[in-house]
Amino acid sequence: MSKKTTIFNKKLNTLIYTTLLLTSIQSFAGDTIYVDNQLSSDCVGNYSISNRNCSGSDGDAYNTFEEATAAAYPGDTVVIREGIFNSQLKPSRSGTASEPITYKNFNYEEVLITGVTLSPAILIYEVDYITIDGLKIENVRRWLNALGSNNLILKNNTFRDAVDGGGSSKTGLFFQESDHNRITHNTIDNSTQDNIGLIQSNYNLIDNNTITNAEHVLWTIKCSNYNVIRENYFYNALQKIGEVYDCANVGHGDTPYLKITSLDDTKHNVIEQNIFAFTTSPINASPYSGIQYAGQNGIIRNNIFYECQGPPISLTLYSSEATFNYGNRIYNNNFYNNEFGGINISGSTNHTFYDQEIKNNILFKNQFIQRDTRYSWYTDLDTKPVQIFTGRITDVVIDNNNIFNSQIDELYTIAYGNRDSSSNPDPKSLTWWETNHPQLFLNSLQANPNFVDASAYDFHLSQDSPMIDAGGFLTNTPSAGSGTTMVVADASYFTDGFGIAAYYGDTIQLKGQTTSAIITNVNYTTNTLTLNTPLTWTAGQELSKSYEGLAPDVGAFESGDNTLSNTDFENEKSAIKVYPNPTTSSITIELKSSESNVITNLSIVNLLGATIYNSTINNKRIVPFNMKDLPSGVYFLKINTSHKQVIKRILKN
Incomplete structure (x- = not known):
């Protein structure tokens, strides 16, 4: 007898809530349903968690996704046991706001959905309030499509190797006409097109993910509004990181989710507190950007851009998806050691461009490295300390930014011109620009920002930084x-x-x-x-x-944000050892023999202050931890013992 039937009969026997006599048995929410592909047949009420067969009393279990999704009702949790699955996961009905339906792995078991014919591996079609938690989707044609589906949560999953040979925009995590969804704490790596795509989808949150390597773009927002991308790590060795455009004949393509053309329709999106770690760039072709941007009324703030070979931010214009670019606010970002300057501003007059404000950013030690030999201007600029490219002197205000390479008024920090021209103006100093074009450049700073340790990607401000209290009010x-x-x-x-x-x-x-x-x-x-x-x-x-x-500080971090960076770790060396440090993969946390404590909790915080890992430790004195899947950089290890909390700084190479 199933658990639902048992509960229903108890209610009948006690004559409680008699109005439910005409209600379907499925209205009773909150069951746990198991999926176990080791089963030779389904278990009806007698599944054994420990034995993974029908010899227990742990409820219902099915050996296919299809049966489990058909049995799941609002409030239920579908728990998937360890195994390799070669079939599509397609939730068949919606949860509710108070009772979502959750599909998750059992404890820390590995659930792998794989198979190059899966297109997609997960299909969420016109159902709402679904959570997908802790699954691995690898080596499939497409990862996940969400069509007409709202209030979804994708968390703690791994998506790798979406291999659609056609390079479809639907290859990765593709959302169309889907609102109020969240993608959080996932690892998303390597697709043949776009890792994440939002098409006519609004009010979505993408946060605390590690998103790497896509043959087109890591994420794209098109004719979608009021979305937030925050506290993610981005690295793309194949192409660009992000793009924000309108829609020009893009979308799923099948009825009723047809391709869409909708212009001047990508408004009020926020991109904040992310790390843009690397973009590659081609030879003799247009560069690959950190963000290729043509949206309206957007906010880009408190991000870190470093080692991008293309422009970290490109305010672009072209036909037909990038024809409306206005009303954007770009402030309090850090740009360091990039190879196409820090910001690139289009000079096109063929489309709509106005009311752009760039404020309180640090542009430091960027340069231009020529990879495109088609333009003589690029030859002139090769290896020069370019911080900002601009093709215009109107419709944008560059206010209270720190623009500096190695000395005050160094030439080439501002590159003004057009790559197609053979007679661009001679380079001028930043002071000249402020004097002669005060509507464009004003209140600029020129100083070494004194980051804590830029070589280790720690871009917090040192206590003596001239950026502290030097920012302009907004x-x-x-x-x-x-x-x-x-x-x-x-x-x-x-x-x-x-x-x-x-x-x-x-x-x-x-x-x-x-x-x-x-x-x-x-x-x-x-x-x-x-x-x-x-x-x-x-x-x-x-x-x-x-x-x-x-006053506000200049750059991505307020001076009060660097508590972890400035912690004196030396005082704790006698109590806890963490080795090796630096590391390329695993570390060991060990209490010294003189300590009577035990370790109770371990968490890892990145430089943006986001907790990317947290786990309760069962009173151990030695804890191994594998960091091999974490991007290179500085992390802070918070170690709770039975007596205190210790913070250790770890460098992952």
Whole structure:
């Protein structure tokens, strides 16, 4: 007898909730259903978790995805046992907001869905409130398609090797007309086209993933609005990292999810607190960008861009998907050691481009390395310390940025011209640009930012950094007032969280005040902020996101954010050893013999402050940990013992 039937009969026998007599048996939520492909036949109420056969009392189990999805109702959890599966996972019905349906692996067992004919391996078609947790999808034609499906969560999964030979945009994690979904804490690596694609999909959150290697792009947002990409690690040795465009005949292509053309329709997307670690670039072809961007009213902030061979950010224009590029705010990012400058601004006059503001960024030690010999200008610029490329002197404001290579007013930090021209202007100093084009460059800084350790990719500010308190405030209040409704000169710098679960409105702070407030609503039309707590302000008073000290800092990190970076680790050496450090793969955490403690918890935090691993440890004194799948860089190891917490800095090579 199934668990559902048992519960139903108990309710009948006790005559409780008699109104449920006419209700389907499936209305009782919260069951655990097992999938075990070692079973020769299904288990009806008598599955044994320990024996993996029908000799126990652990509930129902099926040996195929198809049977399990048919049996799953809102609130149920479909637990998949370790094994290799060569069939598609397709949830057959929706969960609800309070009772989602979850498909997950059992404990830490490895569930592998594989097979080059799977197209896709997971199909989520017009069902909502589904969670996919802890699965491995590898060596399939396509990973996952979500069509007309909302409130999905993909977490703790591994997606590798999507091998569609046709290079379809549907090859990776493809979403069309699907809203309020979350992709979090996944490893997503190596597709023949796009690792993630959002097409006409809004209010989605992509966070805390490691996303690497795609033959076209790691992620794309097209004719989609109010999406957030944050706290991810990106590395693409094959092409570019991200793109933001409108739709020009793109989409799934099958009824009812046809290809779409929708222009001026990629608004209010936020890209923040990510690491853009590397893009390759071709020979004698257009470079591969960190972000190739042609959206509207977007925010790009608090990201780190390093070692990109193409432009880290390219504000681009071309027909027909990239014809509307306006109203964007690019602020408080770090650009270091990139090889196509830091920011590339299109000079095209054929399409819509205006109201771009670039503020409080650090552009340091970037250069231009020629890989395209078709243009004589590139030959002139080869190995020069280019920080910004611009093809225009209007419609963009570059305000309060630190633009520096090795000396003040070094030539070539600004490259103004057109690659097709053989007579571009001679290089000028940054001071010349500020004097002669104050509408373009203003309030610039020229200094070594004094990162904690750029060679180890730690871009926090040292305590003596000239970037501390040197940032410009983002906007001001045109008139005096008080309360929870504040009109500002420019609300485009801020977000209210867009109603996305697990994402929140910005915290703001007025100049000269220590009190802060959280934005609960932004009216971008009237430049009005609604706050969670009242503030009082004067006419013209400046404000920004919350900050430490007298003013915001320049760059991706506030000086108060570097607590982990500046921790004195030496005091803990006598208690805990972590070796080898640096490491290329595994480390060992060991309590010294003189310690009576035991290790109770282990977590790893990246340089953005995101916890990328957390696990309870069962009172051990020696804990091995494999870091081989983590990208190279600096991490902070938080080790909780029975008596205290210790933080160790680890370099992964």
